[in-house]
Amino acid sequence: MSTTPRMQAVNIGVLLLFCTLCNPALAVLDGLLSNGNFELGPKASELNGTEVLKHNGIPDWEISGFVEYIKSGQTQGDMLLVVPEGAYAVRLGNEASIKQRVSVIKGMYYSLTFSAARTCAQEEKLNVSVAPDSGVLPMQTLYSSNGWDSYAWAYQAEYDYSEIVIHNPGVEEDPACGPLIDSIAIKALYPPKATSKNILKNGGFEEGPYVFPNTTWGVLIPPNIEDDHSPLPAWMVPSLKAVKYIDSEHFSVPQGRRAVELVAGKESVITQIARTTPGKTYHLSFAVGDASNSCEGSMIVEAFAGRDTLKVPYESKGKGGFKRAVLRFVATTTRTQIMFLSTFYTMRSDDFASLCGPVVDDVKLLSVRYPRNKVV
Template structure:
């Protein structure tokens, strides 16, 4: 090898090492990953039309497979592709993926938030992984009217440096078909602890995934069967559909800054398992309302605990508001599952899914008065 060739090879190695170091970020702060909105794009020489050429062509990211760099307003057939944040996004073709290295704290929990839009197939899905955790996020159901939904996925860091991978496992005939990805963010999750004021953890839903400030449709928390660690600490999303995590900056919230909107009818249930004393009576109180997002009509929230249930009707005008409800039950085991679900499917006038809001949940034991002997 000539001296000039050796020098060129050394330059390439140093460049690759610098890129690797730049891709490692501190995962402790909540917000977008470096170039998480893909506004820094490939150079013209690294694009073949919209297809990205080169594994490291997108700054801060490593790509594999057929990846496209899409600008807002890009036309696909008769459909215009919008972008929720900024003006650029990426599209993952068959078996394509994007990845970024993250510097995290070993043992801590983290939630990843990203937005995705379906472009071709009705059965699109995404694989999200941080070794050794992985999950499949189905995209058959679109919840917002914009065509974009934001998803949350959580993991526990088993190493101080991890690699986040978002992968499209699709096998479409058109290799360019696949979901659009934008606005990838991270947030550290701090598992809530019990207090003497509530037997439920994270009962006000204040601890949860990062909500992107420039979006107006919340963050979907997937079913627990799709996620080993819940992005909504202490809560599980049971059944087939997601629940929508919302904030007071964009929605009406009964209490605090966060709440949960039940958007999947009986197909999505929010649950938590709590320690109870057999034979003891408990009261479960909670708020039911609407998010002020034009979701009008009759709503119904069902709450279950032990063998007891209550149905709470709510007549929504779509402008916000709530009421309190109470369920009293007697514990039959040392662990009791508390469950919330929506009886009906609700939709807005544009056809997008919506539903009742649940917030400010309290579970307390009712101490029975001691029986005194009655003297005759």
């Protein structure tokens, strides 16, 4: 008997309810974790000023160490503690952590997205872990002028549940000098495949981490030295700095709903290894543009295909737009590295404090039956 969409939705709901009842972990769907924005807070009796006293004082979270519950507009001396979404966030002091257990599918890849901001520590960083995977994300570089950045971090589920831990490993003289955390979300990642229309996987960057619908600063994809599993499936970030994952709801995107912004010059790199046949000619096409985020000036995207390179200049007025480019090359090995980086550092013209750069999108690789020139 065939089922209607309504019946299918009911069946999924029953399955999730069953999983929740039989497993103490919280059932999870793409989006915010349970109380992931910390709008549900401790009781007044569980607070000493801003410090949370009980390990389960924040609903659906387990805490350890010096954890504070911060209200939007709160100050610390002359410093305003800004909350990016809603009215509340948490601050992780010395050796403090927050933890939540969620039900997942064993073997599946997941990406966490969360917003974080520095406060008063000198070298703030965060250790994000889901055993046995972990990564330390440094927060010395601020990419947005409001002090908040959203970060993505990926892992592969080893069990049918995940214990998500965000930990501040720092120790400061003032235990309250630690990063602010808000809006923690999860998204299942589906490994993309090559097709007859594109040898590269996820060439349009449509598969990637969760993007918060109410934020306007995109999501940082950290270097793979800090993350063994890329939140941007099929692509890696082998550089020292992050790249930014942007959406069409808040930025100008050449094609589809997602793209990548190279925000830190030659220190922002994306790469993918493609299967090629030695002696064959290939056609690497891609779009270069700006995100309509007041990122103005002369930009250059450098494209690499094995030993072949192409520099694509783009004059940005910071109001959106793009151009297309093509690099033709002859493969010399069975595996060819495709790579993109930005030649220059660029700052936004409206605040002179936010890093920005050219956008890369719609990357396609195909073999050419009747090759003409090497580079167009």
